[in-house]
Amino acid sequence: MGKIIAVTNQKGGVGKTTTCVNLAAALAAHGKRVLLCDIDAQGNATTGTGLNKNTKARTMYDVLAGDTAIADIFLDGAGERLTVAPANMQLAGAEVSMASLPGREQVLKNKLAQVRDQFDFVFIDCPPSLGLLTLNALTAADTILVPIQCEYYALEGLTQLMSTVRLVRQRLNPALEIEGVLLTMVTGRTNLGTAVANEVRRFFKGKVYQTTIPRNVRLSEAPSYGKPINLYDKRSAGARAYDALAQEFLRWNGGEQ
Numbered sequence: 001m002g003k004i005i006a007v008t009n010q011k012g013g014v015g016k017t018t019t020c021v022n023l024a025a026a027l028a029a030h031g032k033r034v035l036l037c038d039i040d041a042q043g044n045a046t047t048g049t050g051l052n053k054n055t056k057a058r059t060m061y062d063v064l065a066g067d068t069a070i071a072d073i074f075l076d077g078a079g080e081r082l083t084v085a086p087a088n089m090q091l092a093g094a095e096v097s098m099a100s101l102p103g104r105e106q107v108l109k110n111k112l113a114q115v116r117d118q119f120d121f122v123f124i125d126c127p128p129s130l131g132l133l134t135l136n137a138l139t140a141a142d143t144i145l146v147p148i149q150c151e152y153y154a155l156e157g158l159t160q161l162m163s164t165v166r167l168v169r170q171r172l173n174p175a176l177e178i179e180g181v182l183l184t185m186v187t188g189r190t191n192l193g194t195a196v197a198n199e200v201r202r203f204f205k206g207k208v209y210q211t212t213i214p215r216n217v218r219l220s221e222a223p224s225y226g227k228p229i230n231l232y233d234k235r236s237a238g239a240r241a242y243d244a245l246a247q248e249f250l251r252w253n254g255g256e257q
Contacts, residue, residue: 001116001117002033002035002116002117002118002119002120002121002122003120003121003122003142003143003253004112004116004121004122004124004140004141004142004143005121005122005123005124005141005142005143005144005145005179006123006124006126006137006138006140006141006143006144006145007019007020007023007123007124007125007126007144007145007146007147008124008126008134008137008138008144008145008146008161009128009146009147009148009157009161010128010129010130010134010157010160010161010164011128011149011153011154011156011157011160012128013128013149014147014148014149014154014157014184014185015147015149015182015184015185015213016125016126016128016147017040017044017045017048017125018048018147018184018213018219018223019145019147019182019184019213019242020036020045020123020124020125021036021045021048021049021125021223021228022219022222022228022229022230022238022239022242023123023145023242023245023246023249024036024077024082024121024123024228025049025077025078025079025082025228025229025230025231025242026228026230026242026243026245026246027120027121027246027249027250028079028080028081028082029079029230029243029246030246030247030250031081032081032120032121032250033081033083033118033119033120033121034081034082034083034119034120034121034122034123035074035083035084035085035115035118035119035121035122035123036049036077036082036083036084036085036123036125037060037070037084037085037108037112037122037123037124037125038060038084038085038086038087038125039060039064039087039091039108039124039125039126039127039133039134039136039137040087040091040125040126040127040128040133041087041088041089041090041091041092041094041127042087042089042127043086043087043088043089043091044125044223045084045087045125046084046086046087046088047223047226048222048223048226048227048228049077049078049082049084049226049228050077050078050226050227051075051077051084051086051226053086053087053088053089054088055086055088057073057075057086058072058073059073059085059086059087059088059090059091060073060085060086060087060091060094061087061088061090061091061093061094061097063085063108063111064091064094064097064098064107064108064111064133064136065093065094065097065098069111069114070085070111070112070114070115071114071115073085073086078226078227078228078231079228079230079231083119091133094132094133095131095132095133098132099132104132104136105132105135105136105139105172106136106139106172107136108124108136108137108139108140109136109139109140112140123145124137124140124141130160130164135168135172138164138165138168138172138173138176139168139172139173140173141173141176142175142176142177142179143176143177143178143179144165144176144177144178144179145179145180145181145182146158146161146178146180146181146182147182147184147213148181148182148183148184148196148200149183149184149185150183150184150185150186150187150192150193150196150197151192151193151196152192152196154196154200155196155199155200158200158203165178178204178207179252180207180208180209180249180252181200181204181207181208181209182208182209182211182212182213182245183197183200183208183209183212183213184212184213185213185214185215186212186213186214186215187214187215197212209245209248209249210248211241211244211245211248212241213238213241213242213245214237214238214241216236216237216238216241218232218233218236218237218238218239219236219237219238219239222238229242230242230243
């Protein structure tokens with residue numbers, strides 16, 4: 001049964017979608033069958049894997065707000081073994097459409113239950129806010145992966161996120177666990193960055209990846225070419241970092257890397 005991981009942080013601009021796309025692509029490059037489920041109306045995970053979010057094809061809106069099976073919207077992302085459930089701006093209306101549904105927080109969980117056995121890992125790229133879509137992701141997920149930028153405001157976002165996780169455990173998904181915490185946009189050994197990293201490691205004992213993601217121009221360029229970093233520039237610092245993260249992720253999940 002495939003493991004479902006929600007990549008989430010209620011604070012925007014922390015490298016959430018970048019991590020979702022590039023970790024999924026790196027794991028696919030290591031031979032894993034990966035589904036990337038985009039539930040952010042911006043559709044950046046969709047375009048970041050080389051797909052056109054403005055296509056007339058069905059998207060996650062049709063899955064969450066309609067009767068479409070999730071397998072019916074699958075598209076092949078950049079690279080082998082990477083499957084994408086795409087999103088676009090239409091998804092912005094999904095929460096209104098879902099509001100009257102019975103068990104509305106369980107819709108994504110029920111849809112993914114039909115296909116999770118086809119994959120080793122399912123990654124959900126969440127919106128940077130706490131709404132019905134994010135609640136669906138947290139209810140469906142086995143674990144959450146939290147990208148955190150090494151800056152002061154990241155610590156405020158952590159407090160909000162953990163409050164949300166506690167509520168979800170109490171009411172919707174008691175088995176939800178922390179997969180890991182990833183330090184992103186690391187710019188070297190600044191006093192503030194080091195202090196934030198130390199505080200995060202203290203707060204999440206044993207759950208912070210040793211791998212960190214640096215600020216990297218090639219990593220920033222890759223989405224505009226519709227490619228994960230391992231296909232855009234596999235020799236870049238960003239590609240090496242996400243490959244190292246994929247190997248660490250697999251070790252934590254019992255893989256031999």
